Amino acid sequence: MRIALLEDEHEQAQHIQAILAEKGHDCDSFATGQSFLGAVLHRSYDLIILDWQIPDMTGIDVLKNVRSQLNWSIPAVFLTQRDSEVDIVCALDAGADDYLSKPARAAELIARIHALARRSNPDSDKEVLVYGPFEVNTRQRVILLHGELLTLTDKDFDLTLFLFQNQGRLLTREMLLERVWGLARDINTRTVDTHMSRLRRRLGVNPENGFRIKTIYQRGYRLEAIRANETTETNEDRAANA
Template structure:
């Protein structure tokens, strides 16, 4: 898994990074909230580990920011020396999925992360991704819709692959520019909007198929499943 670690204690961070690396995980470590939130714009984490006490803000504030930019499906583990019931409730109420009190123990940390992975339904990436009638085969670099081959540009293919590989996750324009075009956000982000629009049209992603690409204001895009109740209402309105 790709795990984001927010920890300002260098020794603690090194220890946790070593544990995670030994277990085969990829880690991005930041020592303050601002740098961590900036990293979230350019990277997709499977889950994050947040420290409470930070030099520029609290872990709770970082978590609130993540939720406000609609990173609603991102599993979060809080680690802190705070052990009062009030603090634990505050972290969980803010949206943390689990809470560990320092000093951390390797076996317990790994067990908690594994439990979070199972609850979140995080699986190893597949070479073939299916979404309703859409099938993307990364080996052949092909896309079919209802069994019909769809011709798209190389950039559109890469944008589509990222969206379908990350259902429910917000992909920032900065992240898409960096990943697909290999550039920082100095390029006009309108480029991203044009390609996402083409992907939506080419792959016929609309409410009728049960999914939509939602625009997240001033941030990016998220491919999400439309609840069955909403589809039923829309169908009755036709």
């Protein structure tokens, strides 16, 4: 997993990173709330770990920012010296999924992280994933729409699967370049936009099929499920699918 860590004490951050690295996880560490938010809101992480007391804001404020701006329930763990019942309740009410007290105990931290990962992605071990009329076979790497095989390239498949697995989440171009293309996030390219435009047509992503790919101005894209009573295309939908 790719994990973002908010920890202002350098030795603590190195200790946690070493624990995670031993189990094969990549962990980026940040010492301030602003630097952490700048990364999490524009890059692609599978889980975040938060300290409570940091120089520029509280971990609670950071988590609230993440929840409000991403509109996506990325798993979040608090790892902090504050361990009163009031503090734990406050963190959970703010949107934390788990709460651990310092010092970090390696086996417990890893077990909690793996448990959260399983809960946040219960379909990770399934061969066939169903999203409305779309059927995605992860082993054969094919996608069916209403039982009909779609003609897609390997990269189209990877992008489609990533969109479905992250539906409702704002995906920046940097995130998509990293996770689908494996490119450095500072590369300036229209690759994402070109593929997304083509994918809209090839997939038949429209309200009639229960989904739309929404363009978020100057930020990226979000795959949205459409409720049964939302069958009228917006001007944006018509333009995107033209």
